[in-house]
Amino acid sequence: MIGVQDDPGARRGRRTPPRDAAEAERRLDRLAWLLDDLFRIPGLRWRVGLDALIGLVPGIGDSITTALSLSLLAAAVRYRVPKVTVLRMALNLAIDYAIGSVPVVGDVFDVWWKANQRNLALLRRRATAPPDEVRESRIGDWLFVGLVGLVLVAVAIGATVVSLYVLAAVVCGLASLLGS
Numbered sequence: 001m002i003g004v005q006d007d008p009g010a011r012r013g014r015r016t017p018p019r020d021a022a023e024a025e026r027r028l029d030r031l032a033w034l035l036d037d038l039f040r041i042p043g044l045r046w047r048v049g050l051d052a053l054i055g056l057v058p059g060i061g062d063s064i065t066t067a068l069s070l071s072l073l074a075a076a077v078r079y080r081v082p083k084v085t086v087l088r089m090a091l092n093l094a095i096d097y098a099i100g101s102v103p104v105v106g107d108v109f110d111v112w113w114k115a116n117q118r119n120l121a122l123l124r125r126r127a128t129a130p131p132d133e134v135r136e137s138r139i140g141d142w143l144f145v146g147l148v149g150l151v152l153v154a155v156a157i158g159a160t161v162v163s164l165y166v167l168a169a170v171v172c173g174l175a176s177l178l179g180s
Helices: 008-012 021-036 050-054 061-078 083-100 105-113 115-128 131-179
Strands: none
Touching (some): 021 050, 021 061, 050 061, 050 105, 061 083, 061 115, 083 105, 083 115, 083 131
């Protein structure tokens, strides 16, 4: 069960988890299961959830499932997990949303990535861990966040280079058409 560490900040008006932590955990389990593992593909050991299925709807499917997934982030804040873990959970969702938005490839990725199950596992580990263990685990979270940050910077640079190349090609093409 997800536990809440005694935090003096809770007395200063911070939001606290629901009184029935077992019920809250059941809801989070159910949400992660619905979004990531609802159906078993016969003959295979793969499970597919509503995230991948609703994601098939162009334009809004991934937005809807990401909005539903935000409740896991809200739970992480309620349980006062370290901010870097909340950031890591948000990055899991961002990766799921960004790649999941790509037609076909993104839907296959959604079946594999299972951001909600990943986030639920992070939430459980951090919310029930003793303070010393949480401090140690933050290093892994920071490494993950740093690596994702570097990849995002590389992707942004690559996209900028490709965009400039395409823009230059279009300008050259238009110039040759108008110059004829």
